[in-house]
Amino acid sequence: MRETFVATTTALLEEDPRTAVVLADISADAFAPAQRRHPDRVLNVGIREQLMLGVAGGLALTGLRPYVHSYAPFVVDRAYEQIKLDLGHQDAGAVLVSIGASYDASTAGYTHHSPGDVALLDTLEDWTVHVPGHPNEVPALLRAAARTDDRIYVRLSSQQNSRAYAAAGELRVVRQGWAGAPVVLAIGPMLDPVLAATADLDVTVAYTLTPRPLDGRRLRELVNREIVVVEPYLAGTSSRLVAAALSDVPHRSLHLGVGRAEQRRYGTPADHARWHGLDPAGLRASISGFLQAARR
Numbered sequence: 001m002r003e004t005f006v007a008t009t010t011a012l013l014e015e016d017p018r019t020a021v022v023l024a025d026i027s028a029d030a031f032a033p034a035q036r037r038h039p040d041r042v043l044n045v046g047i048r049e050q051l052m053l054g055v056a057g058g059l060a061l062t063g064l065r066p067y068v069h070s071y072a073p074f075v076v077d078r079a080y081e082q083i084k085l086d087l088g089h090q091d092a093g094a095v096l097v098s099i100g101a102s103y104d105a106s107t108a109g110y111t112h113h114s115p116g117d118v119a120l121l122d123t124l125e126d127w128t129v130h131v132p133g134h135p136n137e138v139p140a141l142l143r144a145a146a147r148t149d150d151r152i153y154v155r156l157s158s159q160q161n162s163r164a165y166a167a168a169g170e171l172r173v174v175r176q177g178w179a180g181a182p183v184v185l186a187i188g189p190m191l192d193p194v195l196a197a198t199a200d201l202d203v204t205v206a207y208t209l210t211p212r213p214l215d216g217r218r219l220r221e222l223v224n225r226e227i228v229v230v231e232p233y234l235a236g237t238s239s240r241l242v243a244a245a246l247s248d249v250p251h252r253s254l255h256l257g258v259g260r261a262e263q264r265r266y267g268t269p270a271d272h273a274r275w276h277g278l279d280p281a282g283l284r285a286s287i288s289g290f291l292q293a294a295r296r
Helices: 002-015 032-037 049-061 072-077 080-089 117-121 135-146 188-197 216-222 239-245 269-275 280-294
Strands: 019-023 042-044 065-071 094-099 127-130 151-155 172-175 183-187 204-208 226-234 252-258
Touching (some): 002 032, 002 065, 049 094, 072 080, 117 151, 183 188, 226 280
């Protein structure tokens, strides 16, 4: 996904004079050719993530469309105040593009983890959040973002599904259960683990790469009673939106994602998925237990 982002954004710099890129050293080498061609629109501020957001806000106020890029904890967690003030308060738009996700950079330690990034942005208004599950879903997101002045967060990951499934904003049924079957909603790269975990369960598996705004209308059409949401970030991040969408639909919900307890160890991304119960075996145990309890 990271390489796809660099290629697509580099192409946008050539095609659209509004496009700008603001970096804080991360991926600077990858954008070096573009910076040589467009030194006024590819800016590397060094290891100063708060400044990166401030510069992006200033560029947006001049009419440019800035793409801001770093690891998720640097572009969201560390620069949250500048996102709130230099973008939100100024009503300026930008496209934040992160890598690292919740624990992709597992060997770098907790400084490079950001399970709470989407929850942080949920405290602010008017943010669109895309969580692609495959590299082929990325270019259309970035190109569509170039045509607006909205505030958009694109959360890239090294974890990915085996294929691309949906377009932005779409909540798509990937596997249909019986009429009224429980619904399991997988977000972004959680789809393949969910499909593996529920392979022999009679459930409807739905997918979205755009959890903000959540397609509440389609969710209401699908959910009869039970809903399980599987997110690649902090567990329960979408619970408020799901509850609002189903406010007049009697239902039971289970929200699975990264746990709040810090894993004070390194390991691979697959290890972290297992420790948080987000591997197929862990998801199977959680989903089966939830559905069995509903039938007692």
